[in-house]
Amino acid sequence: MLRVPRNHLTTCYRAKSTRSASGDDYQYMQRTRIPMLHFQASLPRLPIPKLEKTCERYLAAQKPLLIDEAYRKTKDNVDRFMISDGPKLQKLLQQKDSKNKHTSYISEPWFDMYLRDRAPLPINYNPLLMMNHDTRPAYNDHLLRTTNLVVSSLRFMKSLRAQLLEPEVFHLNPAKSDTHTFRTVASLAPSLISTYVAYAFKAFPLDMSQYQGLFGATRIPETGKDRIYRNDKSKHLLVLRNGHMYSVDVLDEAGNIEQPQTLLARFKRVLDENRPPAENSLGVLTTENRDTWAKIRYHLSEIGNEKALRTIDSALFCLCLDNGTIDPEQPIPMIRDFLFGNGTNRWFDKSFSLIVSKDGTAGINFEHSWGDGVAVLRYFQEIYKETMKSPFVHPDSVPQDDSKSDDVVKLIEFKLDDRIRDGIIDAQNHHNSVIDSLDMNYLKYDGINKNICKKQKISPDSVMQLGFQLAFYKQHSKFVATYESCSTAAFRHGRTETMRPCTVATKEFCEAIERKKNPLSPTELRALMDKCSALHGQLTKEAAMGQGFDRHLFGLRHTAETNDIPPPCIFQDPAYAAINQNILSTSTLSSPALLAGCFGPVVQDGYGIGYNIQEGFLGSVVTSYKSHRDGQDFVNCLRSAYEDIAKVLNNSTPPSK
Incomplete structure (x- = not known):
């Protein structure tokens, strides 16, 4: 499941009072004014981040997870990588990317990773x-x-x-772009510039290359690597x-x-x-x-x-x-x-x-x-x-x-x-x-919802993710690698990027709210929560724009493997293995059609958390392996975490914006 904005869909279909089961009206759900693949040719390519930025973001994500000594070792490995293997691998990755402009640098190795897993x-x-x-x-x-x-x-x-499907478009302001005028202007624009015309309306076309995999397809098992069959x-x-x-x-x-x-x-x-x-x-x-x-x-x-x-x-x-x-x-x-x-x-x-x-x-x-x-x-x-x-x-x-x-x-x-x-x-x-x-537990909590977050001027997703950090801290008194899936579908053949919700800011908040001596006031805790929300928003935006660090490092590591280059020090560091052991694997969907979404843990000692926040409540389905984690206890801690967060929201004043 992916972070996909709720209003990312557009449709030209309107319900009729009676339905005819004859002719093209029955055969087709939609008849788009904008050609379905009109934006595809002008979608921007998924960027390869600057090496120094990736290293900087990687270290920021490691900071709340490592003790000082381990962090110093990791920083030393990163510094050496920056002046040794890193630039060479970056150049090789860029060279391969420049020869494959029809796709993204992550698409082929990511697809291959799935099919090779046994x-x-x-x-x-x-x-x-x-x-x-x-x-x-x-x-x-x-x-x-x-x-x-x-x-x-x-x-x-x-x-x-x-x-004939209407193109997939995320409308930042639907009132201005999900309109007849937008469709008319966009359809008249040449395909090679149509995406940039859409940007002028604050509308963001999304990649539709994966749609071909929906119907008539099967993953066929083969030894070593599966294949996809399509008919x-x-x-x-x-x-x-x-x-x-x-x-x-x-x-x-x-x-x-x-x-x-x-x-x-x-x-x-x-x-x-x-x-x-x-x-x-x-x-x-x-x-x-x-x-x-x-x-x-x-x-x-x-x-x-x-x-x-x-x-x-x-x-x-x-x-x-x-x-x-x-x-x-x-x-x-x-x-x-x-x-x-x-x-x-x-x-x-x-x-x-x-x-x-x-x-x-x-x-x-x-x-x-x-x-x-x-x-x-x-x-x-x-x-x-x-x-x-x-x-x-x-x-x-x-x-x-x-x-x-x-x-x-x-x-x-x-x-x-x-x-x-x-x-x-x-x-x-x-x-x-x-x-x-496998254990599965469910939380439905009505003390926080979308409307409350809107009134409190705070990101609903940041609140939910903060709850996961606080719940795990309540349960285990530590912080662990956390994965939140974020779509990069705004780019040609984009897949996903990892957003890392465990930050120095969330660690500071969790430690402060659980501190028994010299507790902070609701106003002080609210200031820390707003700091978490702001950083969460920044990281989410970076991930959606292809500016996370996980996929870039994956691409660099894959480049080393395919060019017979010995694994660089950064990838041999135990901290790299630990941050990719995603104990908290999370993914959200927001849709009026959705009753629940869920998936299994991605590691034996992890939690798989499918969540969403609705108009009247927030909900999470949590999966875990019984011999490794106590899922019911985590959900109890999660309820307690949201109760604590709700108290802060209810007893503090939203920031003026």
Whole structure:
């Protein structure tokens, strides 16, 4: 999950009072005035920061984490790097970048890093976005919500492939730029300068290169390094029900979306079959170590399952029809099930899986190597909005399928042998042991919210991140490496940058508010909090503008490796390993469509924190491994931290601005 501004989406679609399921109005969700890729050619390239700036930022991030002696050693390593290997690696990185102006310096090595990792996808990589329920209870019917979400998904896909989606644009001031005038002026500007024309409106176009990875794609396991398979000709979905897999045609021979009542009938066929749980659920194999899965998959192909695997790989996306129901007061069991479940009704290798449960609870579980979530969030929000405002099927809709072919809904059958059956058992045992070791806890706190932060003139994100620092300090009396994901999609082929929320300022605040002797007044604590917020805002802006230090150092290290240069001293320093052992890994999304978002810890002794702050409350889903961290205690400390922060806000005066 990524830091993506809430108002980053634009849309030209407006809901109609009635919906027609004929002609182009049905086939396409949007018809943009500005060509979809109009800004792509003029997007700026991701900058390679100046070496001295990266070293300066790196040392600033290390300062709150290290004792004085360790910091002096790290600074000595950085100083030596600055005059020895650093300039040479910087020059090599710049030379390679200048020869690849179509992309960014981070794109290829970052993509390669994902595909080479052998860790299982669930928990380690695949994140979850869980969707809010439909506000109309009747529309949460399992079949009805599934059909509406699929229809809107296909309309989004068709608009994307026809390049009719409106370009992704972050509007700094929507009242001035999310307008007819902006669209007219931007569409008339030549593509090679259009991004700079948008800047004049304080509108910032975002890279859309990752969108091609959304539909018809699968990460295929291979020993050593996986590969991404894409197919833009397929017309079917992979549908999973009770561990059984189906191919369900959703486009006709001409590539048009089937009628809503036709899709209603086809999904009804799958639900009505109600087969007992599959005896051998192949989906659980996608939870395995990637090399292990690669070898089993190769054997699957060898014994005559090439066609079945090709059907899965080429599917537009994966639709998982589940049986659970959510308890609004205790949402964790359903969130766990959507994030990883028991693996039997999933195919984690697909670019994304749309999960719809019995009570209409819906979510997106997506494979992470092909993209960073910006495209997924756009898709997620668009289908939620359309199904809420203008669904195509209703409680009185009648299923009707005029197709004469039985193949439009077809069970995908596999030939199995003892090796495959044993592999399924092993995969299930491995997955069960991992998920049994994972703890998940949820905090919902209404003492702080967006409105309160706005009135107090303080950054909501800085408040939430300060809470994480204070909670860990309450729990362990120390500070640790902290990761906050920040999108660099404002640049061509941008990926992410790390924002480092643990700063000298947050350390000073945490130590001060926990100090028992000579406590500071609320006014003094508020001054420290404002200092945290200002620095947080600066670091966030730098990260979004490609001016963090993490990706640059990653690029320099990768450059050394690919040029057979011995690892420079900066990368052999234990402090470098420690700051990349992200004990607190955090990511936020803000969307009216979002019920919850979460992901697993990125290290064994870490916390994975998916969070957001709403109009009425703030919320966090916290994952951890039971044998390494006490997740419930951390959440208790987190509640205490926000209560302390709320007291400071309520008993002090906001700064004048």
